[in-house]
Amino acid sequence: MQKRRGRTGRLRRQRRSSDTRGVNESYRPEFIELRKWLKDRKFEDTGLVPACFPGTGRGLMSKTSLQEGQMIISLPESCLLTTDTVIRSSLGPYIKKWKPPPSPLLALCTFLVSEKHAGGQSLWKSYLDILPKSYTCPVCLEPEVVDLLPGLLKAKAEEQRAHVQDLFASSRAFFSTLQPLFAESVENVFSYSAFLWAWCTVNTRAVYLRSRRKECLSAEADTCALAPYLDLLNHSPHVQVKAAFNEKTGCYEIRTASGCRKHQEVFICYGPHDNQRLLLEYGFVPFCNPHACVPVPGEMLVKYLPLADKQVHKKMSILKDHGFTENLTFGWDGPSWRLLTALKLLCLEAEKFTSWKKVLLGEVISDTNEKTSLDMAQRICSDFIEETHAVLRKVSDMKEREVLLINQLTLVEALRMEELRILQASAEIVSSLQASFL
Ligand SMILES: C[S@@+](CC[C@H](N)C(=O)[O-])C[C@H]1O[C@@H](n2cnc3c(N)ncnc32)[C@H](O)[C@@H]1O
Incomplete structure (x- = not known):
């Protein structure tokens, strides 16, 4: 592509870079402290600043x-917070005594709560001070906000909440053994809100780093490490990086495979995740994510079939047996191949039913089958669009009434707005495919 060298191009470039340019925050006392702390642990400056x-x-x-x-x-390894750090700390003897052994995740959460409580006495204070005070993962959202999430995400959000609550409830007996370490009652130190904060800190910020198995911890994978400063890097689906612990240098290293312009935000990629996954795991929704999609629950397809179709149950059980009731989606480029294939099978005419295997292999059975499945895709898409509009109206009403929930509602709104854009793009693509059968 030819480079723009004229005034318009220059202006456009300047405008684009000022749109994305950050405000340097390295002067803030908490970052000055963090850099001193890192320097004491042999961290060498690589020219990144918080902004x-x-x-x-x-x-x-x-x-x-x-x-x-x-x-x-x-x-450097000395900056990383791993289960080795926890075992070396004053918590170590208590962890070694507790049976059944706590999980690596519980060990990390316990350490975070305990160090946060220690405040100025903690060796990790400089790091703890820059951690978010609260999080926006679904486990932290109010139930009336969770209710506004799309069905499958709502179910996962409820599972996430139940998982964290169970982990907390089943760890209370272990927390009570830590009483000798605290002047205050452990009930107060290890409150649910402190535990939730620690769980979200690990879940949203830890890097993948496999540690050797430790006898005093359960057999669950020990793969999370907190990496101060490095964990200020945000996610972009458009960059590629190489990240790993380098045994030779003894450092956790990240190299860019994409390059980055001066004064721009440096991103890493947390994985090729869709928006629902990013909201579930990290509590944010990006704009224009190429991996974003709108999932279609397999079980709901049945309601789009004519009541007179006698083969409905057989068709649904074939789809289930062949894994075609999961991972069905609308994306920026239309309905996924899996969704269209499931619809083609459901739309098979009675006399063509014996060809169901061919459908699953991607063969075209008839023009009628192609057309009816596209019509069904269009109906599903337009129902989803209608439902999304209705939820967006509800969110907008709630934003006026529930001022305290405004940030949580804005997050749901961002997800629903992106889903609306995807559904509208899909509807257009299906329309143009339908047009070829007119
Ligand atoms: C590893 S931390 C990155 C640093 C974080 N922004 C901070 O201020 O501490 C991950 C969190 O950053 C936020 N985040 C990461 N990428 C983002 C993005 N592209 N847009 C908005 N928020 C993002 C999310 O809240 C996520 O849970």
């Missing part, structure tokens, strides 16, 4: 341009 960005909030900005393959950040 606040218009679209993504707090993140890291590069002071220089970064070339492909260049190191973004290299964090």
Whole structure:
């Protein structure tokens, strides 16, 4: 592509970079403290500074341009918070005594709560001070906000809440053994809200780092490490990075495979996640995510079939047996192949029913089958659009009434708005496919 060299191009470039340019926050006392703390632990500056960005909030900005393959950040092992850190701490003897052994995740959460409580006495204070005070993962959302999430996400959000509540309830006996370490009652130190904060800290910020198995911890995978400073890097689906612990240098290193311009936000990629997964695991919704999609629950397809169809149950059980009731989606490029295939099977005419295997293999059975399945896709899509509009209206009403929930509602609104855009793009694509059968 030809480079724009004229005044218009220059202006457009300037405008684009000022749209995304962050406000440097390295002068803030908590970041000055954190850098001192990191320096004492042999961290070497790589030219990233904390900044606040218009679209993504707090993140890291590069002071220089970064070339492909260049190191973004290299964090010495002494800066990492792992289960080894926990076992070496005053919690270690209590963990070693407790049976059945606590999980690696519980060990990390217990350490975070305990260090947070220690305040100025904690060796990790400089890190703890820059951690968010609260989180926006669904487990932290009010039930009336969770109710506004799309069905499948709502179910996962409720599972997440039940999982954290169970973990907390089943850990209380262990927490009570830690009383000798605290002047205050452990009931107060290890409150549900303190535990939830710790769980979200690990869930949204930990990097993947496999630790060797420890006898005093349960057999669950020990793969989470908190990486101060490095965990200020936000996610972009458009970048590629290489991240791993380097045994030779003894550092956790991240290299960019995409490059980055001077004074721009440096991103890493948390994985090729769709928006519902990013909201569930990390509590945010990006704009224009190429991996975003709108899931269609397999069980609901049956309601789009004519009541007179005698093969409905057989068709549904074939779909179930062949895994075609899951991962059915609308995306930016229309209904997924799996969704269309499931619909084609459901729309099979009675006399063509014996061809069901061919449908699952992607063969075209008849023009009628192609057309009726597209019509069904269009009906589902338009029902989803209608439902999304209705929820968006509800969110907008609630935003006026429930001022305290405004941030949570804005998050749901962002998800629903992105889903609406995807559904509208899908509806257009289905329309153009339908047109070829007119
Ligand atoms: C590892 S931390 C990144 C640093 C974080 N922004 C901070 O201020 O501490 C992950 C969290 O950052 C936020 N985040 C990451 N990528 C984002 C993005 N592209 N847009 C908005 N928020 C993002 C989410 O709240 C997520 O849970």
